[in-house]
Amino acid sequence: MTVKADLDSIDWKILRELQRDGRMTNVELSQRVGISAPPCLRRVRRLEESGIIRGYRALLHASSLGMEVVAFCLVGLKHQAEVELKAFAERTRNWPIVREAWMVSGESDFLLHCVTSDIGAFQSFVIEDLTSTPNVDTVRTALTIRKVKDEVPVRIG
Numbered sequence: 001m002t003v004k005a006d007l008d009s010i011d012w013k014i015l016r017e018l019q020r021d022g023r024m025t026n027v028e029l030s031q032r033v034g035i036s037a038p039p040c041l042r043r044v045r046r047l048e049e050s051g052i053i054r055g056y057r058a059l060l061h062a063s064s065l066g067m068e069v070v071a072f073c074l075v076g077l078k079h080q081a082e083v084e085l086k087a088f089a090e091r092t093r094n095w096p097i098v099r100e101a102w103m104v105s106g107e108s109d110f111l112l113h114c115v116t117s118d119i120g121a122f123q124s125f126v127i128e129d130l131t132s133t134p135n136v137d138t139v140r141t142a143l144t145i146r147k148v149k150d151e152v153p154v155r156i157g
Contacts, residue, residue: 005052010035012156014043015052019152022056062115069116069143073130074108076138084135085109091133097125108140119143 007015013033017024024032030040047053062070077084085103088110092101100113112130116122122143131139 005050007052011043011047014040014047015154016156018044018053018056019154019156066117067115069114069119069122070147071114071116071122071144072142073110073112073114073126074104074138074140074142075110075112075130075136076107077109077135078137079135080109088133088135095125095129097121108138 010033014029017029017032026041026044027037029044030037033040035043044053062068075088077088089101089103092098092110092112097114097116098112099115102111102113103109104111114122114125116125122141126139126141130136
């Protein structure tokens, strides 16, 4: 594994602990990683400023909030020129139903992770928004049955 940042074992411990619980106090974090609070805070700030730590957020249980449908859309574009790829990527930012969008290789150009309240809302999005988008050639959808694994985004050690 190639690391693009100069991190020591304490930095890795900080990252591992913050992925487990981003709400802990600096004092608790410093105790968990084995250093005092002031240098721990400096390290966290350096990790934030360097962009290694992108932010903090609460993870919500979507179905508890009425967001019952999770689906994926594989989107193929008619033209894959850089300007076309960027235009579609930008368009995904304006679709609230799309929670994540990935440019991918292979038969499709984009993979969209969609979350919405009901199947009708998802169908409306696919028919009215996605398939009618300029340069969209193909759309394949997959409704999920249930999530079987939910890990932190980056595995550390």
